[in-house]
Amino acid sequence: MLARVFSSALVGVEARVVDVEVDIARGLPAFTTVGLAETAVRESRERVKAAVTNSGFQFPRDRITVNLAPADMRKEGTGFDLPVALGVLTATGMVPQGAASGFLICGELALDGRVKPVRGVLAMAMEAGRRGMNAVMVPRDNGVEASVVRGIRVFAVGSLSEAVGFFKGIHPLVPEPPFDGLEPGAGSCPVDFSDIVGQHHAKRALEIAAAGRHNLLMNGPPGSGKTMLARALPSILPTLSFDEALETTRVHSAAGLLDRSTPLVTIRPVRSPHHTISDAGLIGGGQNPMPGEVSLAHNGVLFLDELPEFKKRVLDVLRQPLEDGDVHIARARIKVTYPSDTLLVCAMNPCPCGYATHPGRECRCSSVQVERYQERISGPLLDRIDLHVEVPAVSFDELSGRKQAGAEPSAAVRARVVAAVARQSHRFKDLSVRFNGQMGSREVRAFCQVGPDSRDLLEAAVKRLGLSARAWMRCLKMARTIADLEGADAIDTPHVAEAIQYREIFSRADEREPWEATCPS
Structure with missing residues (x-):
């Protein structure tokens, strides 16, 4: 008895269709999974057996072989539980042969038969649409996420028995309605440009960085407003297009960070990792590669505060992602690519104590200490940062409001940025480039x-x-x-x-x- 069900595996942020072939033959009871399956996939046999039994179905006491093809591609995660269970039930005749053909199925099974959410569903639905499949079957909690993809039917199930009833024709399911939140919103920003005292030169640099996606480094003493300037940057960024929103959402979905209540990321992401982060945490990687902060900031902003405090090796691995807009990670058995088209914004002090350029505070650092501090940032990395801006200490007159007349709000700056981005879109309409900085x-x-x-x-x-x-x-x-x-x-x-x-x-x-x-x- 042989059954075939389609599922999907994540490779980076891309999805690949996997053929789940289930063969049941006479012999001593056994459950073998082949096809370069990782530990979580091999352990599915216990979850599948318990879920099938506790859902009221008879689990076969024969020799079961599950093949995940293509066999040379590594499979990881728990999303193969539901397709394997349906494959077993199809091979035993409890589900009609061919009922699940044309469906891409994924989902994790609890021991009582409930279908639990998995990561990367958006990429899987996009791949199913690209392959011309009829529909996808996903966990109920992932239904809205999959419905973002246009032109494909999405069936969300909450249990194994519900999925079996649907394929047997005794439990009809209504496809998920297309996601109606397609128009990205501007979102809200806690800091407006009009809230920032002084720093007109730095605000002008932020405007240029936002308009052309130019990397920016702010250098100034503590309390001069560098962090506040970085927090105000999202308020002048143009809204995400639908294609950009899909790209950004796919990365967050693959990382398992997508909020179930907001299946489509409509606000440009802003990531601000701590300076103790590792190189794998910043650009991605690990034993089972996952997207790093630079990829989670794709189409948004990556803010590195206290730049010299980051490990030199961590900063140096940023060179290639900044230059190419992609992160390429190679391991012995897998090679993945994550997008990293982000706007890098950095902030630093001029010296270890921070007051080398402060007009009213004396710097306690020696010239050797200052030199060593600044040398923590390599020349090649600085060369990839377009705008180098000095952020001086704010004067008393500015703080007291004597010089704060006519501060320009973010809305006015954003209007100029949007107009400049529109000019670039027209200029590069036949090219892969979207911004001047690229x-x-x-x-x-x-x-x-x-x-x-x-x-x-x-x-x-x-x-x-x-x-x-x-x-x-x-x-x-x-x-x-x-x-x-x-x-x-x-x-x-x-x-x-x-x-x-x-x-x-x-x-x-x-x-x-x-x-x-x-x-x-």
């Missing part, structure tokens, strides 16, 4: 042409600051974003000048370069 050398040559005056200014900056080829290209990308914020078609000298000033990370306010005189304050 442009490669070919796109920079095509869309970042500058005049003779701007070229001379860039040449002077390269010689004076020792900019690398990557830094030079990032200046051009920033200049393109600044022009987009102003609605300009061509990059002009003031745009280039403003971009150059963001390449000096530890410059003091009284050591501004000549080109900064042409930049807006």
Whole structure:
């Protein structure tokens, strides 16, 4: 007796269809699972046997062989319980042959036959739709999540007996209605730009970073408002498109972090890991690879506070994800890829005590301590950060409100950001690039042409600051974003000048370069 049911396995954030073949033959009672099954999958035989028996069905006392094909792909997780149980019941004739054909089935079984939720259901439903399957059968708690995928019927079940009754035609199920929360919302942000005292230069840098997805580093003494600025950044970010929401939700679903009440992530994620995090926790990995913080921040913001306190190795592994927008993890038996298209925002102090640039506090650090502190951040990582901004201490006049007239709210800044993003969408409509910060050398040559005056200014900056080829290209990308914020078609000298000033990370306010005189304050 042979039965075949379709299920799915997660490989990174992607789903792969798995053929669950169940063969029951005469012989001594045995239950064998083959096909590169991990421990949780092999243990399913005990859960399946108890669930079938406690659901009122007879479990066969014969030799049972379960094959999970393709056999060379590793299978992990508990989502194979329900398809294996249905395969056993189909092979014994309790479920009609072919009743489950065209269905992709997943779910974990409790010992009493209840179907419990599993992670990665969104990716599985997307793969079923791509394969042209008729429908998916998922746990009841995952039903709304799967209904986000358009063009496929979703049947949610709460128990094994309910699933058997459906396939036998004695317990009809109504497909889950399509998820109606498709339009992403702007969400609420606890900090508005108008709440931030002073720091106009830093707020301007945040605007550029949000408009072109340029990585940002803020350097300043404690209490200058770096963390508050980072918390205000989501208030000026454009809303997620539906495709971006699906990409983001798929990562959270694969990590098992998706809230059952909100099956679609409609607000750009903001992740702020502690500086004690490991490299696997930041970029993903582990014995059974899982998405890291940089992938959980996909299409959102990754905020690293107290940047030099992170382990140097942890920071260095960020280079490739920042450059490529993907994390590639290779193990002996598996290779996975996680998306990591995120906006990196970092904050740090200028020295160990934090007061090297404070006008009213004396720094207690020696020059050697300051140098060692700053050397914790490697040059290659700094080179991948577009905007280097000094955040000075807030003066008493600003704190008292004497200089806080006419503070611009986030809504006004966000309107400019959205308009600049729309210009980029039109410019890159036939390319895989979505933001200026993602442009490669070919796109920079095509869309970042500058005049003779701007070229001379860039040449002077390269010689004076020792900019690398990557830094030079990032200046051009920033200049393109600044022009987009102003609605300009061509990059002009003031745009280039403003971009150059963001390449000096530890410059003091009284050591501004000549080109900064042409930049807006």
